[in-house]
Amino acid sequence: MTTFLQVLLNGLMLGGLFAIVAIGLTLIFGIVKVVNFAHGEFLMAGMFVTWLITTRLGLHPYASVIIVVPMMFLLGALTQRVLIQPLMSAEDDHVQIFATVGLSTAMINLALLIFGADIANTPNFGLRTPIEIGPVRVLSGQLYIFIAAIILVAALQLFLKNSQTGRAIRAVAQHRVAAELMGVNVPRIYILSFGLGAACVGLAAVLIAPLYPTSSNIGTYFVLTAFVVVVLGGLGSIPGAFFGALVIGLVDSLSGFYIGSDLREAVVFGIFLLILILKPSGLFGKRMTLSHLS
């Protein structure tokens, strides 16, 4: 029984981890309607910067948030402005997908060029301390990630619902042309949203860096899982992504324990395919008629 509880808790914590990575992705997905294949590499870049700041300046890894998040915002905004914006008018999605795939390849190899193939370890400043909750235990760092994911979801919801900019963003997400006619500066909103999505993954990077060794290809694993989460949660739905992440975390943990560690990937992707095929609007998505679905 204890073991089962521990498996569940591990799954939840893993879910929190996936959630915080996926929130930025779903934001970009939902608003700009672009699948950012370089999202994992954004995470990787943020983790390397956190590692640099922590090791070179001796700061607590969480302190690097004041540099990493604005930096990632700029990176995201720049990506949208320079790479995606010129392609928005393209008739099919091919070119946008290729653009972000190209960016992903370039970033992985750039990291290899700068940091080498060695793993980079961010000092954990006690964030790996186990906390006992009854018979089960959890790492403090994991718990902070989980809490941060909840706060981030709530904050984004508030922002999107109540602020002027947030409303403009939602208008653009719902109907680009209509929003444009209403006088919303759509390109600006896109740049802002992409930046915002990247900033979210910047926050994720800061929180994850002390818990996981950073390497040039760490993004690949996270991003595939994040795609699963985003689709599961319903495209562009932020709370959906959060709950989707919890589901995937639990599935991953349970299948790893009960089916076998070598097949857990197959189980996770199998579920992903089932959802795509049976309910492409996601488990928690509202009935949405997205332009991508015919």
Add this chain to the structure above:
Amino acid sequence: MKLTKFLTSAAVGLALASPSFADVKFGSLYPISGPLALLGEESARGLELAVDEINAAGGIQGEQVVLERGDAVDNNQATGEARRLISLVGVKAIFGTYSSARVIAASQVSELAGVPYFELGAVADEVTGRGLTYLFRTNPTAANMGKDSIEMLANAIAPGLGKDPKDLKIGIIYEDSSYGTSVAGHQDAHAKDAGLNVVLKSGYPANTVDMSSLVLELREKGVDVVLQTSYQNDSVLFLQQANEAGYKPLAIIGGGGGYSMQPTADAVGHDVIEGVYDVDFTQFEVNQEATPGLDKFVEAYKAKYGTEPRSGHSLNNYVGAKAVLEALDKSEGFEPDQIVAAVKAIDVAEGTTAAGYGIKFDETNQNERASMMGMQWQDGKLVTVYPEGAAVAEMRFAE
């Protein structure tokens, strides 16, 4: 035909670094870009140091050795580079290759071309298991790693723990690429031969970000001894998550990869990794009476590359390459059959190389004297503890 000539010379010109005269050329085929680049490069350095040493001593058969590099980043590329080295550069033999998949692909080419191939670092059984005439392997293999880890467990660790090895519950976990899979297979087989009790054998993808389920499974099954064959990322993850879950098996025996690297110890913390065993190629904290020439190698390495060796890969490549090159010096020429004859005659006794093991090829062209060593992390350093002749420290057992 003019066009043809032009293209040939252009292609040759592209591919060649200016060749000098009266040199003998060998291929150096390692993955030096892509995901395997780090240890591929580290392995290549061992070969380079061996060549430097031989050249400083007058070369072989009076000729200076020139290495032509090839990059075996993937299997298709490995065969392509092997072809380039053989047909464009005209190398007399190829040395390599660190990755088992790459050497298997590349040596199929060299075998058909009749060019000798010397494998100095790849561990999969299939490398020498194919009955090739021109492929030789100097380094210990997955079979050695499997055998030596079980022997160390049965002969040294279990007695040290005051247990009968047959009473211990053993769990074998491994990353699921060819490396981990084949080592784990040998561990399983040897353990069963020795009548040991293997209660769990489970693979996982090396790029995983979570091993907590596996840790729980091990704990649930009451595993006393964990044998893990892994790369760096998953070694770190496993050690950390086992520690945090409060899972403390009597012994953890790592197989190569991540367990032999200092950054792994730094990453998981010296207190966490304290007492963890490791079976791998000969490392640097070893009794030098068993490994003569080791300090000379380390000095040469530091002089050339400006850092300490990053892992034992360079050392093993160095030892294998040096033995082969010295044998070639005694050969009558560089024709493939002359090379093969010279190499088959190699007979280097145990305890006379910098890696400790001797070199003599068996009928499958595998070095039958190759062996691995047992190490333990003690006070943040990886020290050799097994076999006794090479040990620099006593095994430590937790209370």
Add this chain to the structure above:
Amino acid sequence: MSISDIHSQTGMNTRSIGWPQVAFGVLLASLLLIPLGIDNAFVSHVFITICLFAALSTAWNIVGGFAGQLSLGHAVFYGIGGYAGVILFNLGVTPWIGMFVGAAVAAVVGMVISYPCFRLKGPFYTLASIAFLEVIRVLSLHFKDMTGGATGMMIDLRLGWTWMVFRERWPSLLIVFGMLLVTLGVAWAIRRSRLGFYLVATRERESAARAAGVRTVRVRLIAVAISSALCAMLGTFHAMYLTYIEPAAMFSLAFSIQIAMFALIGGIGTVAGPLLGAALLVPITEWARASLGASALGLHGFVYGIVLIAFVLFMPNGIMGAIRRFARSGGKAAVEPAQTETGPIVAPAHTVAAPDPDRPGIGQDILKVENLNKRFGGLHVTRDVNFTLREGEVLGLIGPNGAGKTTLFNMISGFLTPDEGKVSLRGVDGQFHQPTNPADFAALGMGRTFQIVQPFAAMTVEENIMVGAFYRHHDERDAREAARETAWRMGLGPLLNAEARGLTIGGLKRLEVARVMAMQPRVLLLDEVMAGINQTDVRRAIDLMLSIRDTGVSIIAIEHVMQAVMSLSDRVIVLASGEVIAEGRPQDVVRDPHVVEAYLGKEFAHAHA
């Protein structure tokens, strides 16, 4: 990308052979002759790699380009071919047979995994393809008994043509070059065949393609099957060439991306593009690896990524796009029609008078609509709609905006399934049938246009009409002939080679009708073909419709232009809020007080009082 352009650049055009054809031929020949001439194992290897990637990329392009389904999981099929070849090889079966076994397996797997994914478009299909690749890779690691697991599988070095393993390089080169030719031939044949037109039409506008009788799922499944089978055969060859396979190499995402990338750089959706991409990039990659790879870790991968981004940003149509632009600016501007105005309609001049509902030429019932009901959520869009259409009759369908006219059209052409009620269409066999999907409706002779014009923007006028003409003609030449004839009849003759996206709104509406007419429908549904066109065009359109009617086609026309309704319709039905509120001769209906109130408004009533 218009299809005619491809023809003129692949050297296959029968009409003329220009420098692009010669250049392409030279390139193709050089792929074989250079390595044979140089006779060096490494050079041969590079050229074998070029041919392999060019062929894989060409095969990918059938799905990724023609059908527009961007797969980044195509290594699945290549891997299946490789494994089938090796497993059978080790059982003593020659790879010449193994490759067809692999192809069959891959085709089946391809269809099974694609079928549910076809409602996913754009990034979703891409994600699904990646997920399938991952699942299959993990499974191939897991089922060691069959695949050898992570250690992979080797073949014994049995030499000779039977075993496809050679000491020399030239036989492998010959084989892969032959396979490249086959693949290019298949791609070329598809592109100019009915299947190719259907694929591109489906890619451009799925609904319009369905209206043209295209079974969109089936044609894409066929494309997937062909593409997968070709990839599998290439996989078998490559496995024999490497003599060693492992899951990490055979089911690799990076490899899949590479295949797609060559097509992108060469020009997606073109026949020659993938070959150009591979011929350019493979040597550059080899060179980059030799000169950059050794010096700095990751540098060459970085350059690779940047090249990809640069191509996407500055040459999104690839090399073929650039060539075409160059070819156009280089003195071939005359290809572009100078005029975009349409020509006169060849139609008998009729005196425009209200037709008699029982005029000669009207036959028995051909379409019966009974008790149609449709709700969207709480909204009752059509309510118990009943009417019949007789052969040779023109039925006007009018009503205010939001009355449910287009929804009704969608139900009587199979695009929407009614909640209740049935639609029966009399076939040529004289029996009434109740088809359920657009393709079945089309098979019974139903043709329709869309209120918002749905041209296949990237195709020329001729090709647009050909999509319709293919419905009656299987052969490309016959379809082209029929399309030309229809185009001239519809006054689109001068614009045959113009891209559809360049037409005026009047031209597009006419194109829409022409495409349907090329299908030679028996029942024609016209959805506001006169909206937004000028007075002269309205007059022409009326003449056009009368001429269509006189060939015996039954027509239902949704129309707001009253002039047209009055002069064309034998009968009119009026729909308001989903209900039929009036039915009868046009003159009577417009005087019906209900209609005047519900639809025409008081002003109209006063004006005509």
